[in-house]
Amino acid sequence: MTSDGRRVRRLEDERLLRGLGRFADDVSRVGALHLRVVRAQAAHARLLSIDTGQAQALPGVTAVVTGEDVKDVAPIPVRLNVGGHDLSAFLQPVLAQDKVRYVGEPVAAVVAEDPYVAEDAAELVEVSYDDLGAVLDGETAMAAPALHEAGNVAAVLDLGYGDCAAAFAAADTVVALTLDVGRHSAVPMEPRGLVADYDAGTGRLEIWGATKVPVFNRRVLASMLGLPEHRIRLHAMDAGGGFGPRGEFYPEDFLVPWLARRLGRPVKWTEDRAEHLVAVNHSRQQRHRIEAAFAADGTLLGLRDDVVHDNGAYMRTHGVLVPELTLAMLPGPYRVPAYAGRARVVLTNKTPCGTYRAPGRFEGTFAREHLFDVAADRLGVDRVELRRRNLLRPEEIPHVRPLNTIGTDVVLDAGDYPKLLDTAVAHVAGWREEVAALRAEGRLAGLGLAVFLEKSGLGPHDTADVLVGADGTVRVHSGGTSLGQGIETVLAQIAAEPLGVDPRAVEVVNGDTELQPFGGGSWASRSTVVSGSAVRLAAEAVAGRAVRVAARVLGVPESELRLADGVIVGATPDVRLTLGEAAAACAPGSPHLAADEPAGLSARRTFEVEHMTYPYGVHVALAEVDQGTGGVRVRRYLVAYEVGRAINPTLVEGQLVGGVAQGIGGALMEEFRYDDNGQPLAATFMDYLVPTAAETPRVETIVTEDAPSPDNPLGVKGAGEGGLSAAGAAIANAVRDALGLPGGVGALPLSASRVIELLPSHVS
Amino acid sequence: MTSDGRRVRRLEDERLLRGLGRFADDVSRVGALHLRVVRAQAAHARLLSIDTGQAQALPGVTAVVTGEDVKDVAPIPVRLNVGGHDLSAFLQPVLAQDKVRYVGEPVAAVVAEDPYVAEDAAELVEVSYDDLGAVLDGETAMAAPALHEAGNVAAVLDLGYGDCAAAFAAADTVVALTLDVGRHSAVPMEPRGLVADYDAGTGRLEIWGATKVPVFNRRVLASMLGLPEHRIRLHAMDAGGGFGPRGEFYPEDFLVPWLARRLGRPVKWTEDRAEHLVAVNHSRQQRHRIEAAFAADGTLLGLRDDVVHDNGAYMRTHGVLVPELTLAMLPGPYRVPAYAGRARVVLTNKTPCGTYRAPGRFEGTFAREHLFDVAADRLGVDRVELRRRNLLRPEEIPHVRPLNTIGTDVVLDAGDYPKLLDTAVAHVAGWREEVAALRAEGRLAGLGLAVFLEKSGLGPHDTADVLVGADGTVRVHSGGTSLGQGIETVLAQIAAEPLGVDPRAVEVVNGDTELQPFGGGSWASRSTVVSGSAVRLAAEAVAGRAVRVAARVLGVPESELRLADGVIVGATPDVRLTLGEAAAACAPGSPHLAADEPAGLSARRTFEVEHMTYPYGVHVALAEVDQGTGGVRVRRYLVAYEVGRAINPTLVEGQLVGGVAQGIGGALMEEFRYDDNGQPLAATFMDYLVPTAAETPRVETIVTEDAPSPDNPLGVKGAGEGGLSAAGAAIANAVRDALGLPGGVGALPLSASRVIELLPSHVS
Known part of the structure; x- marks a missing residue:
């Protein structure tokens, strides 16, 4: 059975079309508190004071935190530090410190028993600003009053090759245009959302909704919280679109788990559309x-x-x-x-x-x-x-x-x-x-x-695990995340091909940091290429191992066997072993396992690309x-x-x-x-x-x-x-x-x- | 640092003594329904009728099920089929079919919005019995009216060796006694409990509370429900004692997940003491x-x-x-x-x-x-x-x-x-x-x-994974389960020894079927011996791999390196690499990984014993x-x-x-x-x-x-x-x-x- 190139119906649609998808806001934890971010109403101002008294006093409010509470927390680091520019002077703190620099910047956060109380309380937080004058035009900003101590130019990039001056000098015709691209961004159907639950007994933190680069975000969060990485488990969820902004590490990605840990209660946050339009990354301008x-x-x-x-x-x-x-x-x-x-x-x-x-x-x-x-x-x-x-x-x-x-x-x-x-x-x-x-x-x-x-x-690599169960079902633990693009289906097809099984028999688990701690995430049109190639390598390794194990079980040389349609077959019809049977032969204690051969018909492979x-x-x-x-x-x-x-x-x-x-x-x-x-x-x-x-x-x-x-x-x-x-x-x-x-x-x-x-x- | 033999304080007590343990009843799911089992009030009787009308009519009741609803479900199989006896005629159905055979046998189950309504409704289920006379004495039961079609003797076991008749004939003195051992059993502080949550979107079923042999129970449940095993995840929890009865597959272990799937809502069940005393395995008699x-x-x-x-x-x-x-x-x-x-x-x-x-x-x-x-x-x-x-x-x-x-x-x-x-x-x-x-x-x-x-x-085997994080922390995915016996501490010590780390830096995850799909569970005084030996083998394999990787990183022959106190050290003090650094050198894309060497400093090993x-x-x-x-x-x-x-x-x-x-x-x-x-x-x-x-x-x-x-x-x-x-x-x-x-x-x-x-x- 060939899977590659087939117009297989999207496996994820089985649940999505029946309304059974699970998005961040579908995650509810018993006893959860709800977070609301208080956002700056001034574009550029010194923070004179933040009065949280009225908000704190509102019944149902559990906590109100401000920049003061997180002043020792490092700012959010750069994930893709290209070109070696030092951007440390321009990074965003999780809550504004001293100054606000755009309307919508988080200045405080309220946690309350329900989201309505949290929203009401957020409006009671009184922030006094000393206006510093908004710098709004990129062109004139270079000479405008500085937003940051290091100024308003974060980097100057020069890329090129060849003798441009000579080329222009030699030209018959030079054409020049000035063109502006407007500031806009992705507005996925589903705004962002996050739920965090901290188990004080085991020190483990579980987080739902980090759908894009959960492994990277785990690393950042572990470092900001001072927790070992393996204590944090991020679950990607179904997502109503990604398109770039979703799933990057934002202030809320710190605030929600940090408050869950600090308060000993699950904390949930669901972004509304008005927040989304000022909070997520803009682009293009x-x-x-x-x-x-x-x-x-x-x-x-x-x-x-x-x-x-x-x-x-x-x-x-x-x-x-x-x-x-x-x-x-x-x-x-x-x-x-x-x-x-x-x-x-x-x-x-x-x-x-x-x-x-x-x-x-x-x-x-x-x-x-x-x-x-x-x-x-x-x-x-x-x-x-x-x-x-x-x-x-x-x-x-x-x-x-x-x-x-x-x-x-x-x-x-x-x-x-x-x-x-x-x-x-x-x-x-x-x-x-x-x-x-x-x-x-x-x-x-x-x-x-x-x-x-x-x-x-984009590499440099991604890692995938492919596992076959004794019932013949195939599972993929991929480093991709499912943002609606159909990656589950594509990875199932990619895994199915070398195993000769129906892609429908392949279950793909994406974006679970515990099951795939090395995932690179889904962005930059990389999932099919990089995550997919890792899945293919792992599936091929599993197929190869299945044939090797089958040779031991069937007592025939490996060279006489081949894997077709999920069955390892030999020269005659009676020489056959299903994939499930091969998996059973890899169970612990099986006589068909070689010494130190790990139990389970599975393989982990990394695809690397320069x-x-x-x-x-x-x-x-x-x-x-x-x-x-x-x-x-x-x-x-x-x-x-x-x-x-x-x-x-x-x-x-x-x-x-x-x-x-x-x-x-x-x-x-x-x-x-x-x-x-x-x-x-x-x-x-x-x-x-x-x-x-x-x-x-x-x-x-x-x-x-x-x-x-x-x-x-x-x-x-x-x-x-x-x-x-x-x-x-x-x-x-x-x-x-x-x-x-x-x-x-x-x-x-x-x-x-x-x-x-x-x-x-x-x-x- | 030597871990074996040390009186290390129990790692689990950090949470247990602070009241932060998580037992089955601590698991709450939003929207959960509550199960109550209707138990037979007759010791031996034909079921004439079960009238669920009044129970169904009680506000808050979601479902009432009887034997009729599960008549196609296989009875609960034997886990330890020693001696090759065919016991199929004597197995217990999940809900009584036609006859009840002991007071306390499940005859129906009620699911309701809260446990109090469920209990009230269970009392409204009217069961009519035709009494068949109780057979209560083991000795006379052999000739009494049959409980089962196959009679009242399930098996006769003969074990022995040598010529006993000759020995007794040659004896100077023969001493004989008749001795009865009374029927009693374990009464752990915490009665049983189970929570199941089925995700209709992905077809995955998650279950909390199956603390003893979760991997085996998963297999049984998968077979009874007709689900692929890998779709079911069982989580062992903290448990207030095991002692044998806890964690075996009982009727409730089917009813709770089956109803969660059937009703599309989480279902929770917590056994009360009166139930426990008639429901869990008795023993000794x-x-x-x-x-x-x-x-x-x-x-x-x-x-x-x-x-x-x-x-x-x-x-x-x-x-x-x-x-x-x-x-x-x-x-x-x-x-x-x-x-x-x-x-x-x-x-x-x-x-x-x-x-x-x-x-x-x-x-x-x-x-x-x-x-x-x-x-x-x-x-x-x-x-x-x-x-x-x-x-x-x-x-x-x-x-x-x-x-x-x-x-x-x-x-x-x-x-x-x-x-x-x-x-x-x-x-x-x-x-x-x-x-x-x-x-x-x-x-x-x-x-x-x-x-x-x-x-x-008792073997025949157990399997463990040991994983080292780039932050130097060690994690064990063991096949054991934590019933209060301190197995987390012991396995941490066992893993710590070959790695030379503090047992406190080792985190042991027990009884999670997703993380350790091959676990044998904790019973028969096997955990330290069998699960422990698997952990030791895996830790040794990790230690060996750490040294091999360190040799590549440090550019010295493996033979010059040794692992001590969590550091791989060479002949001179400058030749050193911490375990965490060795783990980082195993990250995907690392130049220190050999071709096809799976990413991550981890190993899975199975310990087998005859x-x-x-x-x-x-x-x-x-x-x-x-x-x-x-x-x-x-x-x-x-x-x-x-x-x-x-x-x-x-x-x-x-x-x-x-x-x-x-x-x-x-x-x-x-x-x-x-x-x-x-x-x-x-x-x-x-x-x-x-x-x-x-x-x-x-x-x-x-x-x-x-x-x-x-x-x-x-x-x-x-x-x-x-x-x-x-x-x-x-x-x-x-x-x-x-x-x-x-x-x-x-x-x-x-x-x-x-x-x-x-x-x-x-x-x-």
């Missing part, structure tokens, strides 16, 4: 000053980008990952002889930033691909042709780009970029006619195309602009994407479609705006607009498997982000095309109010 | 017709015993283990040239029986040692001298006794029985004077001595009989016990002292009596008398380590039962001595009412 040097024939000679990355008030767990990725991925799938990228990571009085699905690529692809459209028009070259001319050709792959990102060398591992471009262009041939027809009706329609490079499968693997794709959008309102409607959308190998094509398609929906949000609707005092203007879904089914067209997908990755045993490349990476670019290009703009659109999101200013009628 | 053949010089020539073993209404999980052990252990530490033991296992309308601490040895030692005292008097030989003359001498050890029990050959592995006897006799030299002084005051005082053989360390190991001991009691009431007071008590090697002498002594207290109960006070209709007369602690501190003297102990077991790496023999084994014998002998009886005491317990009939004044 960058200003790009990008310029490209072209020869007369459209050959790209050099690329420069100067990025101001507005990171908000603190450096959080991602450190400078997003600006670094922005720069490292900016050259994309193109032949870029010389490149100079600079990013200044600036702090402002806004919610701190982290990753959001396709971090750096959404921003950089928009900048580059929008520039290319402007350049093509300027050069008088067809926009597709300009790209085709500059794409790396298959014979140039693998392509070592003299850059380093997230501690890895950039080696574009496998691909035929022009072929995928041609496939996409052929697919949308009819769309051009549709645009023409719409225009003939006097409507503002346009087509936008963008080519992009993705990255996925480089990321680089999928790539093409987005095409057909958009129409309403001349009266400036509203943009995306009428058609195509994602063509190369994944090397699709373990489950349906899930890859699902990832792409979902990504496009979020891409439409980032391109047209979603934006965290602030007033001049740093008060957030988008603190509910009335103001923070996310696309619904009405705003999302039927997305067409082409998933190709032309270039399997040579760097992992599955040949896969991650597919988690490719639906989003080029959405800003493709939609911006379509709007520009619809409006016939000579230059760029200037900024995302292309909200109606912004687009109306771009309308020819407005310009004229 | 046997009639012995024992006779011994002696040469004129007191040399034992042959031994015969005919045992009627009253097993109550069903064969439970122990099958015929207790009668088999009774026969197999009866020859004890003596040279018995010919032996013939027969046991008839008879069913009666009383609570079914199982093991109680020192099963078969309490009974058999009483029979043999009481007989020896009568024989010594008859032969005119000193009672101690008669024993000394017949004890196996050290040069006869190891002694292969041509018997088989629990599937193992009886090989008395190591010992110097006469030496221990001499030690004990020397210790109590002054006690003879005390008896004389009491007698001189006209008081009825007597000294009783008994020598006994114990058995322990034979049991046989500790032995001497009990001496100084008792006084109140001439007015017949009340017996134990004034002094000595246990001398050989354990091979005491990992923690304090805990061995504690085991011995606790055993004596229970022995006093069985010898003098505890008895389950029934009226003629089979109604239990001891259903509360008003009637079932257990010794308190007032009835228990200060127990003196001598723990010797003269004869380490050659069969395990620790040299240990189990110490769980030796405080109890000879208590009936020693106290009966003391009473007989006090009363100057020419024959035997006839029966245990020697309650005041029984003793008064033995008083010389009464006899005369």
Whole structure:
């Protein structure tokens, strides 16, 4: 039975569709207290006093804690310390100390017998502020009063290679654009939540809801609490979406378990939407000053980008990952002889930033691909042709780009970029006619195309255990976590393949730090690649061991046996042993076990990988602009994407479609705006607009498997982000095309109010 | 640092003494329902009807189930199927089918929103019985109306060797006694309890409270419920005593998880004391017709015993283990040239029986040692001298006794029985004077001595995992369970020794089927021997691996390194690596791991053993009989016990002292009596008398380590039962001595009412 490549129905849907999923808020512990965070109402102020008296006095309130109670607790460390920057001066404390630096920053926490009392009490905590004036613009922040003693520039990153100055000097045409990407982020259906229960008798702490990188978060928490790691057990739960922000270590990830331990009662916290919109990592906000040097024939000679990355008030767990990725991925799938990228990571009085699905690529692809459209028009070259001319050709792959990102060398591992471009262009041939027809009706329609490079499968490793029971059932203890992406199904397929069993007979346990203490978590489109490869190695090891044990049981040479359909079979039909029987033969005390051979038919394997693997794709959008309102409607959308190998094509398609929906949000609707005092203007879904089914067209997908990755045993490349990476670019290009703009659109999101200013009628 | 042999304070007391232990009833699940069992009120009757209408109608009642609902569920299987007897016709169903066979048998179960409603509703279940007449006497039951279609004799066991007929024919003196051992059992401070929670989304079932043999119980439950084993997780809890009955698979162990799954709600059940006294395994009830053949010089020539073993209404999980052990252990530490033991296992309308601490040895030692005292008097030989003359001498050890029990050959592995006897006799030299002084005051005082053989360390194997964290902490996932015996401390010591760490740095997790799926549980004085040896092997493997990894890290040959005090040290002080650093070097992705070497500094090892190991001991009691009431007071008590090697002498002594207290109960006070209709007369602690501190003297102990077991790496023999084994014998002998009886005491317990009939004044 072959599992790889099958459109197996999602195993997790058995429970999710019946309402039997278990999310963080579904965890209830008898006697639990409920936490409510008191959040700063000033964007930048010195804390004069925090009066907790009234809150403490409210019946049902168990405790109110402030920064004073945690002044000896270390700030939250960086998880991904790329580039070796010292960010220690910019880290966020778990509760504000002396100053607050953004509206929404935790300044106190109330614990009460029920969540309503906790919320009421939180409103009774009186915080007095001495306003220090909000620093809100990334550009001007560099010279503004300092948020931190170390200033407002956390890091300056320079990535590049080649002689850019010479390239630009030699250019026939230089095209430059200034482009802003709006501040927005993921808004998963389910806000965050956490439940912690401390057993004072054994000193063990159990935590539910840390769904993303539970093993890392355990390490951080152990260090902050001064507990041995093995005393802490984190359980990932079902999660209503991850997309980057969920599961990073936030102040609440300390406060909830710390208070559970301190108070000797379980503590539960469920984030509400208003909190979510100011508390979780924001993302995306960058200003790009990008310029490209072209020869007369459209050959790209050099690329420069100067990025101001507005990171908000603190450096959080991602450190400078997003600006670094922005720069490292900016050259994309193109032949870029010389490149100079600079990013200044600036702090402002806004919610701190982290990753959001396709971090750096959404921003950089928009900048580059929008520039290319402007350049093509300027050069008088067809926009597709300009790209085709500059794409790396298959014979140039693998392509070592003299850059380093997230501690890895950039080696574009496998691909035929022009072929995928041609496939996409052929697919949308009819769309051009549709645009023409719409225009003939006097409507503002346009087509936008963008080519992009993705990255996925960040190592350095992940570990998995595969275990077979005496009843023949297979279990996987994986280091991944299930954020809704279907990873249980994919890992079950990956484990099932070498064992020849039905993926339905495989149960995948994700994100339990006790069962898999070495898990790397699910992020960066790494689960199928890295966790999946670990599962494959472990399943292969189990299969090999099953055959070895079967040889002992059956008394035939191993070479005469093979594993097929969950049965080890020999030369004749009577020579057979099921996997379950092989597992039974590995029970302790079995005569079939060799000396010191551990009991149980199981194996743990680690998959290690040095480089990321680089999928790539093409987005095409057909958009129409309403001349009266400036509203943009995306009428058609195509994602063509190369994944090397699709373990489950349906899930890859699902990832792409979902990504496009979020891409439409980032391109047209979603934006965290602030007033001049740093008060957030988008603190509910009335103001923070996310696309619904009405705003999302039927997305067409082409998933190709032309270039399997040579760097992992599955040949896969991650597919988690490719639906989003080029959405800003493709939609911006379509709007520009619809409006016939000579230059760029200037900024995302292309909200109606912004687009109306771009309308020819407005310009004229 | 040496851990073995140290009087390390019990690690578990840190929580237990602070009230932070977690017992089954401490587990509460949100939304839990509460179970109450409806128990038969007739001893032997056909079920005419069960009317659940009124119970169902009571507000708060969720479900009422009867035998009809579980008629397709297999009966509870035998766990220890010794001797190959087919007991399938005598197994207990989870709820009575058609007939009830003892008062207390589960006939229905009520589940309600709170335990009080459940109890009220249980009383509203109307059961109509057609009385079939109670069969209550083991002796007459063999010819009485059948309880089961297959009759009332479940099995007849014959064990023996040599030519007994010839031995008796050649005898100078034959001494015969008929002795009854009263029905009693363990009454741990904490009655049983169980909590089950089924997650319909994942199909996983979690159960708390199965503290004894959770891995076995999981297998049984999986089979009865039709679930894969790995979907069920059993957690042993702290337990207020085990002693044999606790943790076996009882009807409630099915009903609670089955109803949790069926109703989709957690279900909790806590046994009350009245239930406990009729529901858990009874034990001990046997009639012995024992006779011994002696040469004129007191040399034992042959031994015969005919045992009627009253097993109550069903064969439970122990099958015929207790009668088999009774026969197999009866020859004890003596040279018995010919032996013939027969046991008839008879069913009666009383609570079914199982093991109680020192099963078969309490009974058999009483029979043999009481007989020896009568024989010594008859032969005119000193009672101690008669024993000394017949004890196996050290040069006869190891002694292969041509018997088989629990599937193992009886090989008395190591010992110097006469030496221990001499030690004990020397210790109590002054006690003879005390008896004389009491007698001189006209008081009825007597000294009783008994020598006994114990058995322990039943295999065939146990499995343990030892894991070292990067913070240097050590964790053990053991197959044992913690019933109060201090096993956490002992296993921590055993793991600490080869690693050279403080036992306090070792955390032992017992009885979690997910963490240790191969555990054999704690029973039969096996934990230190078998689970402990597995822990030692795993710890040694971890130590070895730590040194190997250190050699790679430090770049020196393994041979130059050794592990001491938790540090791997080389020839010079700078060559050193802590265990934690070695563990960090085993993290996934570490360059110090070999290819396919699983991540993590851990090891799983199985200890296998063919034979049991046989500790032995001497009990001496100084008792006084109140001439007015017949009340017996134990004034002094000595246990001398050989354990091979005491990992923690304090805990061995504690085991011995606790055993004596229970022995006093069985010898003098505890008895389950029934009226003629089979109604239990001891259903509360008003009637079932257990010794308190007032009835228990200060127990003196001598723990010797003269004869380490050659069969395990620790040299240990189990110490769980030796405080109890000879208590009936020693106290009966003391009473007989006090009363100057020419024959035997006839029966245990020697309650005041029984003793008064033995008083010389009464006899005369």
